[in-house]
Amino acid sequence: MIEFIVRRVLLLIPVLTLISAVSFGIIYITPGDTAKNALMSPSGGANEKAVEEFRIQQGLDKPIHIQYLTWMGKVLHGDLGYSYMTNEGVSDAILRTFGATLKLAIVSMLISLLIAIPAGIIAALKHGTIIDDLFRFTALFGVSMPNFWQAYIMIIVFALFLKVLPSSGYGSGDLSHIILPAITLGTGYAAVTMRLMRASMLDVLRQDYIRAARAKGLPEYLVISRHALKNSLIPVVTMAGLNFGYLLNGSVIVETIFSWPGLGKLIVSSILTKDYPMIQGCILFIAVIFVLINFAVDLSYAYLNPRIRYETRN
Amino acid sequence: MFENLLNVSDLHVRFPTDVGLVNAINGVDLSINSGDIMGLIGESGCGKSVLGLAITRLLQEDAIVNGRINYRGDELHALDKKTMRQIRGKDIGIILQNPGTSLNPVIPIGKQIAEPLVIHQRMKRFAAMDKAVSLLERVKIREPEKRAKEYPHQFSGGMKERALIAMSLANESEFIIADEPTKGLDVTVKKNIVKLLKEIANKKTMLIITHDLAVAEDVCDNIGVMYAGEIVEIAPVERMFSEQLHPYTKGFFESLPARGLKPIKGNSPSLIDLPEGCRFHSRCDHCTERCKKEHPPMIEHEGRHVRCFLYA
Amino acid sequence: DQDDSGTDTVESGSHLNCVLAQGPSDSLDPASKWVGWYVREFGIYETLFSYDENMVLQPELATGYEQVSDTEWKIILRDGVKFHDGTIMDADSVVYSLKRVLNSENSRKSEYDFIDSITSESANTITITTKYPYAPTIASLTDPIMSIVSPEADDIKNSPVGTGPFKFKSYEREVSISLQKFDDYWNGASEIDTIDAYIVGDGMTRLFMLESGDADISRYIPQSEVSNIESNEDFEITSKETLRSYFLYINMNKEPFNDVNFRQAMNHAIDRQQIVDVALEGIGGTPAESVFPSVSQWSINDELEVIERNETMVKELLAEAGLEDIDNDGYLEYNGEDFEISIYTYTSRPQLKPSAEVIVTQFESVGLKTSLTTMEGSAIEAKMVEGDYDLALYAWGVAPTGDPDYFFSKHFYSSGTEAQKTGYSNEQVDQWIDDAKKSSDEDLRKEYYDNVQRQILEDCPEIYIFYQNAITGYDTKVGGYKEYPNEITILTKDIYLNE
Amino acid sequence: MRPAIKKHSAGIILSFVILTILFIVALFAGYIAPHDPEEANLEKRLQEPSAEYPFGTDHLGRCILSRIIFGSRISLSVGLLVVSSSLLFGMTVGTISGYYGGILDEIIMRIVDTFLAFPGLLLALGISGLFGAGFTNMVIALIIVEWTGYARLARSSVIDVKEHDYVTASRGLGAKDSHIIIQHIIPNIMSPLIVMATIGMGYAILASAGLSFLGFGIQPPTPEWGSMLTDGREYIRSAPYIMIFPGIAIMATVLAFNYLGDSLRDILDPRKNRSSEL
Amino acid sequence: MLKVSGLKKTYITGTFHKCRVHAVNDVSFHITKGQTFGIVGESGCGKSTLGKCVLRLTEPTEGKIIFNGTEITSLDKESLRSIRPKMQMIFQDPDSSLNPRKTLGQSIAEPLKISEIETGRISEKVEELVRHVGLLPEHIDRYPHQLSGGQNQRAVLARALALEPVFIVADEPTASLDVSVQAQILNLLKDLKHEYGLTMLFISHDLELMRHMCDRIAVMYMGKIVEIASVENIFHSPMHPFTRLLLNENENDSEEISCASGISNICCYYNNCPLKTGKCAHDIPYLTEHMQEHFVACHNIKSMHIIEND
């Protein structure tokens, strides 16, 4: 177990190094001037002199590898630096925005799982019937809908005509604000999960051990809940981690439309302004989160799947 | 006790597939008396497992089943699902063909064995677990307490097979169907399981499906031989081993290594386009014109049954 | 309204919700970058001088000034002004506030390099000494970076203390700010007790918030929805010219763009009214005559006419510039070779893309093959610096402090950063700009700048398209709302709610 | 009970029909479209659907139907280019990684992890946003994001397939690695990849629309469904048809690809052929 | 013909714990030309692994294999490929050893194509092979899933015979077939042996079969060979306690190779051995010749004889 964790952490090092180097490089070769961006006035233009000073002060006049190494050195000491644009501490900004994104992601994940898993199970059990078709079609519909389109339509319906939900904003932590963005973000996720759940449930239902469970005379609900459910959740859980990236992607658009002060928005704006410390910090953070989530997935996978606890063929 | 515990008559099972209807079972008549151990042998793919599954109503949903299966006076295929469920596991136990896939990989073995006890006998969980451990002990698994907590992948093939047997023993079902309980096991483990089956056979009625003639001879009272979805010969075990009537059975026994490894010529027929007449005619040395056209009925010959015009 | 859960609203007072398009992201310190703009919008901070809704310079925390010499400005402060924390504003606190901008740590200090010293003369006078004669000195004090802050405030980054009509209550980053009226406001306390100002980037969402009642005032309503809102009795719309001009940079370092005939041809190929009608729905702006919107006192628009599209003139000019349709494909060739103009623009302002699209069709209709590329601002910027562009459509706030020097020395002074992008250089213009910067005579300055503007229209290094309007929607129950052309004054004590 | 196979073919036929129509429309756009999709007609802007303009006109007076018809070219070619390139690249890399294993596999998988840990759309945004928007950059951005999925899938299938004895057998017959990979590995890993590719078509179309929505997609005046949606955003109430029709076009196309993928998944499922194993 | 010495194969597995599985642990034997050498043992004792190692279809971890005088353990890829046609394997599971997406004909033709036989003759040759193993030409264009297990097994055989090898590893060629089909295949192998002097390594756990097919037999237990002798000797005077168990009616709990096994100095059969002594716990017994051509790895054979004689 400990060895497993250590190995995971060690594997993280090359990935993170690569990620940071690649992103540093990409941003560097793209056109645009960081220093100018940092000092660009809302009316247009930036003060030349201030720009030069800023460049020197932030070490942007140095060759790229020096900049990279300097940054790495600081990161190794736990210092992610400060945003060029707002002077905000990068770690502060990440924690602040990630809270909002996480809230959104978790709520939409919960909503979608609550719908998708039962729906997937029902579709599988009613395999080949009209119910299955209906569920399947709904799911396909869900993944096929552009989410920004869906967002506007929902705003019009729920906020303008029915006036039951606020149209946007973060609110002061009250739940009504999160419903529309969470549903928008969750629709695609729910659809993907439902399809996966259905497929894996169908697969499990074909297995001999389900037949064996029926042979014992178990009532159908026990056959499903005790014998089929856990097995069929295995691929769903595995995908959950990878799909978290999907949520993050979606959150960029959803956060923009619903003015949700999240990480997605932060990253987009920092990419566009070449805010090196912020981009690097965010990417590093996301990579770590990604690895952590997949680590958690592996653990829950091991919980669900006793085989993995001991060995896999290599 | 009932004389005729199980009575199968004119059973047909067909499967719809991409290429056509597969006629897996074509008119099987079979009755098993209480306390009898019936062995079922025959070529691979002739429908033995399907028969076992049809009796317990565990075939996949799209299978087309016709005919009657009567168990203790109940028409099994006419029962509602709930009653069938109570019969299954409680009255009829089945040991599925493939031990590797018939155990749920994510549930500890002991729990899987205890499950029917909780359901059918309303045992408390702990009591059921204790019983499961004692069943594992009974099927000669060492350190049963520890093993009961393990998962299927931690068991060897032979141990899984024994766990399946333990599971079917759990409910003291009176009728047990065992589908190739010794398949793919090495000699030493096989011996174990044969011994176990014999022990069980003392008290129960059984239908044992097997490829292994030695096992059949060792355990069974009667032997049925299947070919292309029908039973071609039934006889008490001693008589079957001393003399085979049907040309297929003969050929089958001749192929044993001990008898000189002489295979039957030709290939088994397609189950989609069943051959006309006797299903074995194209491979038979005694084939006549009649065999090519007319499907032979079950014929009684010297107190045994055989489906061949030779004995008409 | 829904969430009046604030702590101070025991006797349920009037509450205003408004939604703005932009806001600070971290610090609330007005001396940091352009944060001052936002905290002024909120009505927290004030400056010594400011512009009113007609762009007339008004004393705010000062009562007046006096130019003592070429380089010395004496400013008389207003009496009886209190900060939100109860501290009295005096010369020391003003000097303290202004010096924060000159601090070597401040990223914008170089804009104020002209200042030599700031000293307090008495309790209510200060003197600003400049290093050289610098006419825009007083105007530069209207920049919200020069906000007067309480010297007693110890956490100015997170809890601002100013003199404005509204006190800071709480701030949720990038989401909203809560404000409370300041009872001791020098100009009389607001009728509104509390304000929640939301920051929402998406225009449609801001509109929806207004319509759903989540906001009483909503800034920058999408122009396409204006007629819709106008027809609704519950809402009012103001649409007022701002100091923001939209114009095309021309790369004069490139053929045939170096030919004034060609530049003028493009200038005359544009139908500005059509752009306003189509891209701005007829409401989002007004056709431009010159650099400065008419609202600015420096504009010479009253002498000018909007340039009309004139196809015959365009044809002539183009022919003169050497563009001809040789192969009769409907497109003009330059020097016998296929010729295509590419226009760059960026996306952060929604008016840019449709305007550029209309310009493309107008160019095409006179036979100029034209393509459009949208990119991120900094990417275009980089290309322009390298001289790798034809035309670029931009929007600039032409006079953030009201003074024309800001725009002119950047865009038309040979060494100005923007002039280098266009490659524009005219000694005469340089001279006028230099002189105007030094002169303390307002009339003389106006003359210089008028000259510059006329010359620019002739030389045409940039083509002016339109001036943007600020469109704000508000609930009919809101009264006293005024639109300020410089876009930095929004929440004032004058706003009230009708019951 | 209905035989399962009939139902799937019904679904697949339906999606085939939709896609065929789409491809025909894209191919013969010039003949089908009633108007020039790029021609602005400023006098006729924001017209409601009529006989002349069946789907109405947009803010520049361009025929929405014609733009949708021509837009199908962009969407389909983005989809095809992105999917075929990422499939090809991902499959090659994944196959090599899975087949040879060892340190090479380790390195490749770390690179894949790197790309995965980078939220896809953001990467695409970064590339398009900074190198300039446009067809090529958008396609490149989406390929960079997409190929890892194919690589991972290919790798895990290869690892599964290469354990089969027919691969060992082929080696035992003296076959070269290239022979084994081309003859045995690739054909056996194709079906999940094909399924992923069909679904990936839908994803690429949606993603390109998303990029266009954020302003980093195809450049005006080229008709593209995603940017048509964006253009229509401000007119969602005053002229909803600007947004509704391209939205429906996107949805129908993506739906058809997804449905095709879904049906293919069922059809290519090897277990269906092995129903004899009870 | 074939000489194997000190062969080892170790698999490394495990997600949470790294774990070494010694599937084949220090095995040595030789086969003379024309002989059929049998390997018996429990399921999972390493028989298949041994078979594959011998042909270098999996890379052995350690050890030497000399085939026809060439040491193949050190050959590079190219030279290995050139001698491959001479040695073939019939895999344990016919279902997985045929490519599901190729017809039987294509699979059988594969070796011919690889060794670049003139294309014209390939189809003739395939047909000849198909008949040889008792299939019909109609089967050539069918896919594995359209055929029975026995038919597939025969196709595997045909493919292995296509290049006229001199040595074949037959890994349980008849497991999971019914007796009649089994007989067909065994007959074919026997014919080949008699007609062409084919040398075989024959793996099975059916002792009855072994008796029919083999000349010499090795008994494996947990990755090691515990006894090698001629068929008669194995069946009539088995020496190792495990061999005796295999042939007897005694019950047995099978042990599987696990992470722990094969690393310490304990005799591999220690846990189940009725004859174990203190010595067995810290001294691994090696194969030693106890009678002529009869090798046993056990310290206590003598005592066993005494027990038996009682």
Ligand SMILES: Nc1ncnc2c1ncn2[C@@H]1O[C@H](COP(=O)(O)OP(=O)(O)OP(=O)(O)O)[C@@H](O)[C@H]1O
């Ligand atoms: N679900 C199914 N769909 C189509 N055909 C099937 C299905 N299940 C079984 N069959 C066919 O029915 C026949 C009988 O199968 P069954 O499993 O009963 O054979 P068996 O006698 O048990 O053989 P074995 O000894 O190999 O287990 C076979 O030919 C098989 O191909």
Ligand SMILES: Nc1ncnc2c1ncn2[C@@H]1O[C@H](COP(=O)(O)OP(=O)(O)OP(=O)(O)O)[C@@H](O)[C@H]1O
């Ligand atoms: N690729 C592999 N990775 C890890 N362990 C393996 C691998 N292949 C085989 N093993 C292990 O090596 C041991 C020997 O396997 P092998 O297949 O040689 O057994 P066998 O004697 O052929 O058994 P059977 O009679 O069941 O075919 C087993 O414990 C198996 O789990």
Ligand SMILES: [Mg+2]
């Ligand atoms: Mg069977």
Ligand SMILES: [Mg+2]
């Ligand atoms: Mg094996």
